[in-house]
Amino acid sequence: MADAVVNFLVENLLQLIKENVKLIGDAKGELENLLKIAQQLKAFLDDAEKYGYTNSEQWKVLVMEIHKTVHRAEDAIDKFLVQAKLHQDKNRIERIFDWPSHLIKVRNLAAEIKGINDQVKELRKNNQALQATPVLDLPKKGEVTQGPSLENDAVVGFDDEANKVIKRLVEGSMESVDIIPVVGTPGLGKTTVARKIYNDSKLTYEFYSIVWVYVGQECKEKDIYLRILKFFKKNIEDHLNDDVDTLAKAIGGYIKKGGRCLIVLHDVWEDKVIDHVMKVFAENKKGHRIMMTTRDLRLAKFANPEPHELKFLKTEERALRGRSDKKDWERVDKNVVQHFGEHTEDSCLKFVKRSYDHLPQEVQMCFLYCGVFPRGFDIPCWKLIRLWIAEGLIKPQPEFTLEEIAEFYFTDLLNRNLVIIMQKRSDGQIKTCRLHDMLYQFCKKEASNKWLFQEPDQSKLDPDTCRRLCIQPSNLSDFLSTTPVAEHVRSFYCFSSKQKPIDLSPNEIKLIHKAFPLMRVLDVESLKFIFSKDFNQLFHLRYIAISGDFKALPPTFGKFWNLQTLILNTSTLEPTLEVKADNGTCYKSCEKDVLAKACNVKKLSIRGQMAVFLGAYKGGINNLEELHCLEHLKLLNDVLFINKTLHLPLAFSKLVRTVKKLTLTNTRFAWSEADKLGMLESLEVRIRILEASVINFPVLRQLVLISCDKLDDVPLELADIPSLQEMRLDNTSKAVKSTKNVRDSKTSKSMKLKLSIFPPENESKVAQ
Structure with missing residues (x-):
């Protein structure tokens, strides 16, 4: 397989050129030429994957060259774009003052990529033999690979897991072939469990034939049949030239002569393997079984909607725990x-x-x-x-x-x-x-190894390798003390599991902005952030995640023409701005022209004085009709004492008709507002709700009531909503009895409802 990272780099370069070739008219010809040559390189890379000449030493050297050249091309184009941005309002003569030097760089890069193309051509030419159609990988005479050893060693641990699978293999329909998949994370113990089951004495009484087949990634249909046939016939030399249909028929003949058959398929990677093996069961009236191991849950569910998913071992099940026998350790x-x-x-x-x-x-x-x-x-x-x-x-x-x-x-x-x-x-x-x-x-x-991202040390940042930097908060001060300057860095990450942002000096924070002028991704939520003049020049930013004492976004955010995601965590006591997920904002920012530019936003969190927002201040809540893709709306009233009763507009359901999830915090709406909420036709999830019925919410799946201490009951009509699967009451004690009635009513209709009540009040926290 061709290197995924190399393909990714070249595809990104192509996308970068295509998106910007029209923006820099003075360099259009040069960029179009670079685009053409880069497209040729991508075609050669596709050939490399198709014809399989990616394992030679020459190819490894080429990969290094491609990495370096593509990175330099990205740098040149991004610098080009910064210059264009800085001079876009100036006259043409001023705007192109530095174009000649940039054009020379682009031409040189085009020549370098063309040179790489020529090398790839030569490599392909020298490897014509590899372009032949691969032959079927047949086993040697009398030899069939069976994968891991099946010797009957004592396998410790996984007793409970193995017994559950054995029970499913033994029981069930005798009229059809049942498939029992065992699925789990790599290294979790699928091989161990499979061997334990295969060697279990109980199965020898239940099955006339127990066949072990190691499949693996490269196994072909014919290989699988030959490995099964090897169990029934020791010498299979006469069958090595048979086609797959003949082999399947021969195996089916052996199975038909005996009793129940169990075929264990170990390490399955493709769903077609299951179809192949099913062909050998011509007679399905004996309760034959197939057990398979796989690390792919999708594949496992293809074979059986209810696969056996391996769990991690408990402490008391560790394989070597308490073992003192020397033979065990040997x-x-x-x-x-x-x-x-x-x-x-x-x-x-x-x-x-x-x-x-x-x-x-x-x-x-x-x-x-x-x-x-x-x-x-x-x-x-x-x-x-x-x-x-x-x-x-x-x-x-x-x-x-x-x-x-x-x-x-x-x-x-x-x-x-x-x-x-x-x-x-x-x-x-x-x-x-x-x-x-x-x-x-x-x-x-x-x-x-592939230069995808690095954790920097105190050494110089290599422009050929350091494009994305991940650094621990504890190491950040030492790193910044070296005053790094690395225009080639595109992403900077500093993650921490701590809730409180880490304080750095203003100068250290500013160093991050100054050091990486072509940065696209900045995720430093773990730090207390401040804005600076250099931050305003980071025109390539696509993703910003920061924390600090913010009251409003600086006007310079309008210069980030590539910005896709903004995450702003504010720690002020009376915040006027809150941004979560794709967007959010304070009620003062919800003007019509602002929301019109964010018409594709899916998640919106609005925090502030809801009385003003709902009162249509500068359009207020009416401006939400600009958001045609809105799915999750959160309204948070941050006024401690509410002197005025809040009301939703009559047209609320039309303003947010696409909303699937609504969160209301500290709004304290009157009971009469329930009718307006009930008209939300797309609503699926409700965090705080007063009333509901099958007419209002035909697709409601979860109902969560939090601190509704004045709510006496919930309507019994909720039991008529087929999609309702879960209800949770937190500190809503008066409605507990009516909620249980809803659960009992659904149970009587053979519909399940998961009910959680907190605090439990003499009832288990989760009742079915």
């Missing part, structure tokens, strides 16, 4: 070397690399990028997706938004067990995730 030593090799750490990373290599190239980049966060860090999923987009990792596709594509990639990583879910939101969406330590180690090492 067996461990033998098996560790057998399965992981002499260098356990490196071999574990190679084990993860199998999953990484199987990912599509665009998802490879997204996976490696997860390593920018610290070890053990709970990663907010929305932040990860916004960073992927800002970094250019998500390429546009017809009919899908960038967010939708990013969510698809994230789901792919989840299905492959490459990220772990840590928290979920009230609507069932994933809130935070984390990398397993072994996967995190792989991402850090692989990303560093």
Whole structure:
């Protein structure tokens, strides 16, 4: 496979040129020529992947050259754009004063890329033999690879997991072939569990034939059939030239002669493997079974909607706990070397690399990028997706938004067990995730080797490698004391799990702005931030995440023409501005022309004097009709004592007709406002609600009532909403009885409702 990072770099360069070739008219010809040559390079890279000549030493040298040249091209174009921005209001003569030197750089870069193209051409020419169609990888005479050893050693641990799977294999329908997938994170113990099940004596009484088939990534359909046939017939030389249909029929004949058959498919990577194996069961009336292990949850659910998902071992189940027998340790030593090799750490990373290599190239980049966060860090999923987009990792596709594509990639990583879910939101969406330590180690090492991102030391920042810098807060002062200047750096990260921002001196903060003039991504929420003159010149910023004592956005934010995401955490006691997720704002900023420019915003948090905002100050709440894509609206009234009753406008449902999730904080609306809220046709999730029915909320899934101490009951009609799956009451004691009635009514209609009551009041916290 061609290097994913190289492809990513070249594609980003192409996108950069295409987006800006019209903006710099005086350099249009030079940039168009550079674009043409870069497109040729991309075509050659695609050929490299197609024809497979990426393993030679010559190719590795070329990759290094491509990295350096593309980085220099990015730098030249970005500097070009800064000059254009600084002089866009001046006359033409002043504006092009420095164009000649930039044009020379562009021409030189074009020549360098052309030279790389010529080298790739030569490499392809010298590797014509590799372009032949690959032949089927058949086993040697009388030899069929079966993967990990199946010798009947005592396998300790995973007893409960193995017994659950065995129970499912033994029980169930005798009229059809059942498939029981075992799925789990790489290194979690799928092989151990599979061997334990395969060697369990209980299965020998239940199944006439138990066949072990190691599949792996490269296994072909014919290989699978030959490996199954090897179990029934010791000498398979006569079948090596048979086609797949003949082999499947031969295996089916052997199975038909005996009783129940269990086929264990170990390490499955493709769903077509399941279809292949199903062909051997011509007779389905005996209760045959297929057990498969995989690290891909999507594939497992393809085989069975309810796969067996492996969990991490509990402390009392650790495999070597309490083992004092020398033979046990000798067996461990033998098996560790057998399965992981002499260098356990490196071999574990190679084990993860199998999953990484199987990912599509665009998802490879997204996976490696997860390593920018610290070890053990709970990663907010929305932040990860916004960073992927800002970094250019998500390429546009017809009919899908960038967010939708990013969510698809994230789901792919989840299905492959490459990220772990840590928290979920009230609507069932994933809130935070984390990398397993072994996967995190792989991402850090692989990303560093490919120059994707680095953790800087006190040495000089290499312009060829340091494009994204991740630094721990504890090391930041020492790093800034070196007064770094690195115009090649595009992203700067400083993450911390602490809630309170870290104080740095104003001069140290300003150094960050001055050191990285071409920065695109700045995520320093862990620091107490201040604005500076140099910050105002960071025209390329796409993503800003900062914390500080802010009261308003500086006017200079209007100069950030590439800005996609702004996260502003303010620590002032009476904030006038709050920005979360994609956007947000104070009521004073909700003017019609401002919101019209942000018409695609999906999440909006408004904080301030709600009486003024709802009273249509400068249009106020009426201006929300400009937001055609709004899905989550949060209204936070920060007035401590409310002297005036708040009212929603009669047209509220029309102003926010696309809203799926509504959060109301400290608004203290009168009960009469419930009718207006009930007219929100798209509402799916409600954080604070007064009344609801099947007519008002036909797609309501979660209902959460927080501190509604005056609410006597909830309507029984809620039980008629088919989509309602969960209700939670926090400090809403008067409505507990009616909520239980809703639960009981749904239960009587064979519909499940998860009910949570806090405090529990002599009832379990979660009742079904």
